[in-house]
Amino acid sequence: MITAGSSHDQVVVLGTAAAFGHYCSSSINSTSVGASDLVPDGYLWQFSSPDTSSPTLLLGQNERGTLYGAFAYILELAQGNDPIKSASNTTTIASGATRHVSNPAAPVWWVNQWDNLDGSIERGYGGRSLFFAGGKVVADLRRAAAYARILASVGINAVVVNNVNADAALVHTPANIEGLGRIADAFRPFGVRIGVSLNFAAPQSVGGLQTYDPLDASVVAFWDDVTAQLYKRIPDLAGFLVKGDSEGQPGPRKYGRSLAAGANLFARALRKHSSAAADSPGILMYRAFVYDQLQESNWKADRANAAVSYFAPLDGQFDDNVVVQVKYGPIDFQVREPASPLFGHLQKTNAAIELQVTQEYLGQQCHLVYLPPLWRTVLDFDMGKTSGKASLVRDIVTGTHFSRPLGGSAGVVNAGTSDTWLGSHMSQANLYAYGRMAWDPSGGDDDNDAATPRHIIEAWTRLTFGGSPAVVDTIADMALASWPAYENYTGNLGMQTLTDILYTHFGPNPASQDGNGWGQWTRADKNGMGMDRTVRNGTGFAGQYVGAEVAARFESVDTTPQDLLLWFHHVPYTQPLPGPRPGENTTVIQHIYDAHYAGAETAASFVTRWAALNARNALNVDAERYASIARKLAFQAGHALVWRDAVCAFFDGLSGIADRHGRVGHH
Numbered sequence: 009m010i011t012a013g014s015s016h017d018q019v020v021v022l023g024t025a026a027a028f029g030h031y032c033s034s035s036i037n038s039t040s041v042g043a044s045d046l047v048p049d050g051y052l053w054q055f056s057s058p059d060t061s062s063p064t065l066l067l068g069q070n071e072r073g074t075l076y077g078a079f080a081y082i083l084e085l086a087q088g089n090d091p092i093k094s095a096s097n098t099t100t101i102a103s104g105a106t107r108h109v110s111n112p113a114a115p116v117w118w119v120n121q122w123d124n125l126d127g128s129i130e131r132g133y134g135g136r137s138l139f140f141a142g143g144k145v146v147a148d149l150r151r152a153a154a155y156a157r158i159l160a161s162v163g164i165n166a167v168v169v170n171n172v173n174a175d176a177a178l179v180h181t182p183a184n185i186e187g188l189g190r191i192a193d194a195f196r197p198f199g200v201r202i203g204v205s206l207n208f209a210a211p212q213s214v215g216g217l218q219t220y221d222p223l224d225a226s227v228v229a230f231w232d233d234v235t236a237q238l239y240k241r242i243p244d245l246a247g248f249l250v251k252g253d254s255e256g257q258p259g260p261r262k263y264g265r266s267l268a269a270g271a272n273l274f275a276r277a278l279r280k281h282s283s284a285a286a287d288s289p290g291i292l293m294y295r296a297f298v299y300d301q302l303q304e305s306n307w308k309a310d311r312a313n314a315a316v317s318y319f320a321p322l323d324g325q326f327d328d329n330v331v332v333q334v335k336y337g338p339i340d341f342q343v344r345e346p347a348s349p350l351f352g353h354l355q356k357t358n359a360a361i362e363l364q365v366t367q368e369y370l371g372q373q374c375h376l377v378y379l380p381p382l383w384r385t386v387l388d389f390d391m392g393k394t395s396g397k398a399s400l401v402r403d404i405v406t407g408t409h410f411s412r413p414l415g416g417s418a419g420v421v422n423a424g425t426s427d428t429w430l431g432s433h434m435s436q437a438n439l440y441a442y443g444r445m446a447w448d449p450s451g452g453d454d455d456n457d458a459a460t461p462r463h464i465i466e467a468w469t470r471l472t473f474g475g476s477p478a479v480v481d482t483i484a485d486m487a488l489a490s491w492p493a494y495e496n497y498t499g500n501l502g503m504q505t506l507t508d509i510l511y512t513h514f515g516p517n518p519a520s521q522d523g524n525g526w527g528q529w530t531r532a533d534k535n536g537m538g539m540d541r542t543v544r545n546g547t548g549f550a551g552q553y554v555g556a557e558v559a560a561r562f563e564s565v566d567t568t569p570q571d572l573l574l575w576f577h578h579v580p581y582t583q584p585l586p587g588p589r590p591g592e593n594t595t596v597i598q599h600i601y602d603a604h605y606a607g608a609e610t611a612a613s614f615v616t617r618w619a620a621l622n623a624r625n626a627l628n629v630d631a632e633r634y635a636s637i638a639r640k641l642a643f644q645a646g647h648a649l650v651w652r653d654a655v656c657a658f659f660d661g662l663s664g665i666a667d668r669h670g671r672v673g674h675h
């Protein structure tokens with residue numbers, strides 16, 4: 009227990025609730041400090057009434073909770089806030105003291121790193137790996153430890169350190185297991201546990217076995233042995249992450265085994281090692297991102313159908329320490345997707361939502377795209393009535409809706425050796441927000457809630473650039489305008505991000521969206537576009553929503569929200585749409601032109617808004633960060649024009665329909 013402060017009314021007492029109860033047993037018992045209100049990793053702040061001389065208490069349910077409570081307290085002070093005033097959900101208790109309790113919404117609030125053993129990071133835009141180089145764990149892990157501190161400060165409790173496209177050798181050589189142990193040692197002081205991605209074929213590719221069949225006894229023994237070695241070095245291992253049978257990765261289907269059999273293989277190996285150090289059994293995160301290459305000529309083929317068709321029939325067959333990790337949308341981190349319908353089907357299975365902090369399809373850290381508003385569309389999505397009540401995705405993933413013991417979220421972060429960790433200063437707001445929303449995914453309904461996207465970006469801005477109201481307002485306004493702008497200039501009306509789908513996922517390439525085996529199609533031809541995902545005439549995807557009212561809403565063009573129109577329906581370019589102002593009409597093609605011009609205009613305004621802050625001397629930012637952000641915004645503004653012109657020219661050429669305002673083409 010640490011005490012700080014010189015005068016009595018500034019004393020803050022920091023520790024676990026149990027230690028505090030023990031220490032103060034003569035005057036205050038642990039019930040009176042609210043220990044019973046806390047779940048593991050939760051914390052409370054207790055402020056005495058002004059007329060008593062008791063210290064402020066900052067108590068965690070466990071040591072990790074104490075750390076989160078301390079970071080949260082410091083983050084308030086650093087914003088110039090008085091924690092007692094800014095604390096939400098406070099209650100007044102006996103003796104007039106005020107208590108604020110904060111508990112994580114679910115046990116899993118992890119991040120994933122897609123780091124390879126050679127030191128590269130798949131879809132990483134912030135430099136090389138913090139963990140690996142040249143096939144092994146790096147010797148100097150000081151920067152990894154600094155990353156652990158960042159993660160703890162935003163409230164993350166575990167990191168999976170290597171790519172889901174996993175290198176089998178990572179867990180096979182004693183040197184690598186020792187290296188993983190050193191990473192865990194670097195993270196442990198910050199309460200962040202580590203997890204490891206496994207390669208399903210390792211028993212065969214590095215283990216010398218003839219098979220990797222999950223039901224084969226020698227394969228079970230292989231994984232038991234690997235798991236035992238890892239626990240020997242890392243007694244608080246968080247668990248494993250497995251991507252099987254997807255995008256060329258090996259998996260159980262090769263042997264005709266179910267995905268549940270594949271997941272349970274690892275879950276059982278983990279379960280044998282529940283230990284006090286880990287304070288809960290190791291968790292097997294199993295990815296729902298499983299799909300096959302499809303025949304585009306088949307109008308009914310749809311990659312979006314894959315997750316439900318594979319996983320829904322397996323509901324109830326996964327062991328209790330398995331969590332199925334589901335990407336937020338049915339395709340792949342697009343700028344706009346409906347929530348994955350799989351969330352509604354996992355009623356007897358633990359589920360977690362997978363979000364992407366690294367901006368793979370979303371500008372790759374060269375564009376300002378503040379992601380929480382996108383994440384909210386999915387977390388707040390209602391799958392329809394199940395068990396007689398609304399089923400919001402956020403309640404499903406925390407386990408509360410279907411009464412599951414585990415659940416939560418995984419954020420693909422891909423931080424690296426860059427000075428900015430992620431490749432740009434502004435993208436750090438997304439990591440900060442991910443931490444806040446993973447701890448408390450409920451925010452957003454109420455404008456006064458500290459977890460709304462606006463409150464989160466305002467807090468991040470104050471912490472990063474100081475509290476000048478002009479800076480806070482400008483950055484918050486730009487951030488909140490950024491995702492809609494990016495959607496406008498890359499792919500509006502639910503058509504997906506029209507990027508180069510084949511390799512880079514960066515920059516416009518609308519022509520690449522069709523004629524490929526990846527299944528991210530727009531089905532654009534000279535008459536119209538959009539995937540027909542209706543049950544009546546299309547791929548049947550709309551019918552995958554468990555709530556009949558949700559399925560019915562998406563089945564009809566008239567009731568599908570406009571921003572998902574082309575996700576669910578194939579319509580002519582001349583399809584009428586309500587215009588931007590009441591009484592105005594537009595069409596799909598005109599919407600495409602207008603949205604791309606509007607989006608590019610917003611991106612251009614970021615440059616001038618940022619420069620105006622500087623001109624007014626309102627900026628509390630050093631010259632280096634000012635210039636770095638200015639450069640990124642200038643790039644974004646230019647690239648938005650490239651996007652605008654490429655997409656508009658493509659659809660102008662394909663449809664032969666002129667822009668009403670004469671901006672596009674040669675008509």
Ligand code: GCW
Nearest residue numbers: 122130131172173251297340
């Ligand atoms: O979005 C795609 C990415 C792949 C990634 C895959 C996945 C790690 O383009 O790079 O592989 O998803 O999530 O497994």
